[in-house]
Amino acid sequence: MHVPPIPSLSSADPQLAELIHAEAARQHDSLRMIASENYVSQAVLEATGTVLTNKYSEGYAGRRYYEGQQVVDQVETLAVDRAKALFGAAHANVQPYSGSPANLAVYLAFLAPGDTVMGMALPMGGHLTHGWSVSATGRWFRPVQYSVARATGLVDFDEVRDLARRERPKVIFCGGTAIPRTIDFAAFAEVAREVGAVLVADIAHIAGLVAGGAHPSPVGHADVITTTTHKTLRGPRGAMILTTEECAKPIDKAVFPGLQGGPHNHTTAGIAVALHEAAQPAFREYAAQVVANARALAAELTGRGFDLVSGGTDNHLVLVDLTSKQIGGKPAAQALDRAGIELNYNTVPYDTRKPFDPSGIRLGTAALTTRGLTPADMPQVAAWMDEAVTAALKDDEPTLGRIAGEVRDLLSRHPMPGYAA
Numbered sequence: 571m572h573v574p575p576i577p578s579l580s581s582a583d584p585q586l587a588e589l590i591h592a593e594a595a596r597q598h599d600s601l602r603m604i605a606s607e608n609y610v611s612q613a614v615l616e617a618t619g620t621v622l623t624n625k626y627s628e629g630y631a632g633r634r635y636y637e638g639q640q641v642v643d644q645v646e647t648l649a650v651d652r653a654k655a656l657f658g659a660a661h662a663n664v665q666p667y668s669g670s671p672a673n674l675a676v677y678l679a680f681l682a683p684g685d686t687v688m689g690m691a692l693p694m695g696g697h698l699t700h701g702w703s704v705s706a707t708g709r710w711f712r713p714v715q716y717s718v719a720r721a722t723g724l725v726d727f728d729e730v731r732d733l734a735r736r737e738r739p740k741v742i743f744c745g746g747t748a749i750p751r752t753i754d755f756a757a758f759a760e761v762a763r764e765v766g767a768v769l770v771a772d773i774a775h776i777a778g779l780v781a782g783g784a785h786p787s788p789v790g791h792a793d794v795i796t797t798t799t800h801k802t803l804r805g806p807r808g809a810m811i812l813t814t815e816e817c818a819k820p821i822d823k824a825v826f827p828g829l830q831g832g833p834h835n836h837t838t839a840g841i842a843v844a845l846h847e848a849a850q851p852a853f854r855e856y857a858a859q860v861v862a863n864a865r866a867l868a869a870e871l872t873g874r875g876f877d878l879v880s881g882g883t884d885n886h887l888v889l890v891d892l893t894s895k896q897i898g899g900k901p902a903a904q905a906l907d908r909a910g911i912e913l914n915y916n917t918v919p920y921d922t923r924k925p926f927d928p929s930g931i932r933l934g935t936a937a938l939t940t941r942g943l944t945p946a947d948m949p950q951v952a953a954w955m956d957e958a959v960t961a962a963l964k965d966d967e968p969t970l971g972r973i974a975g976e977v978r979d980l981l982s983r984h985p986m987p988g989y990a991a
């Protein structure tokens with residue numbers, strides 16, 4: 571029997587293949603400092619691009635609604651076992667399509683519409699899905715939101731406790747998207763226990779640091795842990811929910827059949843690979859290096875007159891208030907992008923500017939650490955950022971172009987997984 575060769579993407583769809591190549595080149599040539607992004611390994615890329623995408627498998631291993639699960643059950647079980655072992659959790663669900671649906675599953679498991687949920691306000695560093703007003707979680711439930719202290723940029727546990735005692739939330743979220751400091755899971759657990767709330771630690775940003783021992787673990791403090799798999803954990807786009815034994819059933823039921831249909835098995839495979847990688851000794855070094863790079867960069871930026879929210883960082887993330895540099899976050903981020911430095915504009919706590927043109931920028935070191943940059947590179951990175959922000963104020967495009975060339979030059983010495991020039 572003659573089986574024709576499967577055409578590769580570039581012959582089957584040259585137009586799309588060209589776009590992917592262009593994106594690979596862009597990722598190769600720019601200093602990617604969006605705090606939620608990373609580069610996955612060649613192995614993770616390969617696992618996600620497989621025939622597992624062809625398979626439907628609603629349900630859980632051994633309890634499926636479709637036949638033909640001989641292999642997929644093993645793939646999912648491997649991912650689940652690796653997640654439990656890596657984080658030391660009693661139970662893991664690896665099916666959520668992404669971080670936002672993972673959090674929605676928590677609401678479905680523990681709240682009825684109109685019930686009270688407590689989370690950090692979005693402009694303070696919390697996530698949309700922690701009850702922010704425009705999110706379904708803020709519209710279908712009753713959100714109460716805590717802040718950070720104006721003077722320190724840190725969570726004020728007196729405020730958290732007072733709010734929880736007064737409002738009696740059924741669920742409390744800790745964690746967020748723009749938190750540069752260590753999350754005190756034990757302190758949140760104490761408040762949650764006092765008011766009888768389910769504590770959810772959303773470690774989407776820091777999961778890789780937790781896995782690599784560079785941030786304390788919420789296991790033993792939080793009842794439920796939600797996380798994306800694609801940020802510091804360096805897996806494919808997806809999510810996981812880790813729980814105690816007691817919370818396992820309500821969470822599993824909420825993910826399927828409560829919220830989702832068939833799991834994305836190719837993603838599950840990529841998650842399994844990423845969890846295997848994160849269990850290696852080299853990943854502990856990676857996590858430590860991510861934090862060392864962020865600390866070094868924070869110190870260099872401070873030395874150049876940048877004002878950092880909370881005064882620095884404990885993790886992979888730095889939040890910069892640009893007010894002292896007389897430039898808004900958006901024009902700064904756009905100029906930095908033209909200089910080959912990719913990050914995002916972001917509100918800072920108590921921002922006086924509008925959310926679509928806020929005072930800050932947010933940056934992270936997860937991706938550049940994967941490329942092999944070290945603290946010795948951070949003085950140069952800070953110098954480029956300083957120069958680019960100054961150039962933006964003067965509409966000095968030639969300087970931005972020159973920096974982009976220098977960035978490209980540095981990165982040409984640091985290979986990128988999945989990219990061949």
Ligand SMILES: *Cc1c(COP(=O)(O)O)cnc(C)c1O
Pocket residue numbers: 606668669670671673696697699745746747772773774775798808
């Ligand atoms: C990124 C993030 C999410 C959402 O993840 P998506 O995959 O983008 O839906 C949820 N919570 C926190 C804290 C995050 O940082």
